[in-house]
Amino acid sequence: MNNLPYECVIQALRTANLLWRESRRLFRPFGITEAQYNVLHLLGQHPEGMSQKELSNLLVVDSSNVTLLLNRMEKRKWITRRTVLQDRRVYNVCLTSSGNTLWEKIRPHYRDAVLSLLSKEQTKEVETAYKILKIIESQVNQWSINHQPLEVMS
Amino acid sequence: MNNLPYECVIQALRTANLLWRESRRLFRPFGITEAQYNVLHLLGQHPEGMSQKELSNLLVVDSSNVTLLLNRMEKRKWITRRTVLQDRRVYNVCLTSSGNTLWEKIRPHYRDAVLSLLSKEQTKEVETAYKILKIIESQVNQWSINHQPLEVMS
DNA sequence: GAAGATTGACGGTTCAATCTTT
DNA sequence: AAAGATTGAACCGTCAATCTTC
Numbered sequence: 001m002n003n004l005p006y007e008c009v010i011q012a013l014r015t016a017n018l019l020w021r022e023s024r025r026l027f028r029p030f031g032i033t034e035a036q037y038n039v040l041h042l043l044g045q046h047p048e049g050m051s052q053k054e055l056s057n058l059l060v061v062d063s064s065n066v067t068l069l070l071n072r073m074e075k076r077k078w079i080t081r082r083t084v085l086q087d088r089r090v091y092n093v094c095l096t097s098s099g100n101t102l103w104e105k106i107r108p109h110y111r112d113a114v115l116s117l118l119s120k121e122q123t124k125e126v127e128t129a130y131k132i133l134k135i136i137e138s139q140v141n142q143w144s145i146n147h148q149p150l151e152v153m154s
Numbered sequence: 155m156n157n158l159p160y161e162c163v164i165q166a167l168r169t170a171n172l173l174w175r176e177s178r179r180l181f182r183p184f185g186i187t188e189a190q191y192n193v194l195h196l197l198g199q200h201p202e203g204m205s206q207k208e209l210s211n212l213l214v215v216d217s218s219n220v221t222l223l224l225n226r227m228e229k230r231k232w233i234t235r236r237t238v239l240q241d242r243r244v245y246n247v248c249l250t251s252s253g254n255t256l257w258e259k260i261r262p263h264y265r266d267a268v269l270s271l272l273s274k275e276q277t278k279e280v281e282t283a284y285k286i287l288k289i290i291e292s293q294v295n296q297w298s299i300n301h302q303p304l305e306v307m308s
Numbered sequence: 309g310a311a312g313a314t315t316g317a318c319g320g321t322t323c324a325a326t327c328t329t330t
Numbered sequence: 331a332a333a334g335a336t337t338g339a340a341c342c343g344t345c346a347a348t349c350t351t352c
Contacts, residue, residue: 004277004280011284013173014165015291016166017214019163067336088329089328115159121159123156124317126159130161131285132279143180187341205312215342218314221315241352245312
């Protein structure tokens, strides 16, 4: 019997689990977590800000989770929630200047750490791995369509 | 500049995040979570049982987490903790017969769902992806050695 | 003192229910 | 009624501190 596809998917889970765990330690000296860095990274690339719903879609997490994440980050004055006049249901979430500074300080460290992981591998192989991971992602999305309705990913 | 290795690692995180999220939904009808299934799966393959420390190493999670996981599973009577006469610090954790039944009921469903994700892909490419994921895993372990000491993985 | 297990504090995540605004 | 945001309950996970046993 052929176990390879099964093992490959399980390995993706294992690797990402470890990556998440160690990233947390990497970010620790900066007083931030991986989940919070992801928010910083998204907002850093969108100076005009975005709604919590957009963040929820891009981060692929529940919107209630975004609320809690932003609460903590707002407390530390890294982000602000601005009311939107045109639609009073939504907040426009932006980086503060100190949030932006933090992002620019951490970004190169994280980037270097991540790049070092595959620095010795062949481009061709990394491309294939990337492709397979993308396929798994899209197939898992099919999964959920067949089982339970889920919001459309952005 | 070459973003590919960076994007590949980030994609591994994204894919696994989604996989984790949807697996939770897949397991839901069985009244179990992915983390709990992983315990079931390990114990199912080790009828003689194992210590919580061993579980912690194999699952790559903190030992305090194992305590909480097992508390919930013990409450549902899927596992038991037996005291070990030779060393009264450790518990020998085993599946109950109802835990074993549950595992055997869920296992084929999970396996089929996972296998379906890569059913159309070429063996050669899946092999490459598997290899790259393994490399990332081992490199992340190097990471932690350089930054902070970490327990040796089993 | 070291090892296995536990506890408390905290952050991340989902889900169901709710509130306000559209 | 539908959409954006929030809340409360529950689970997953880490870390630091503690307890018992070795």
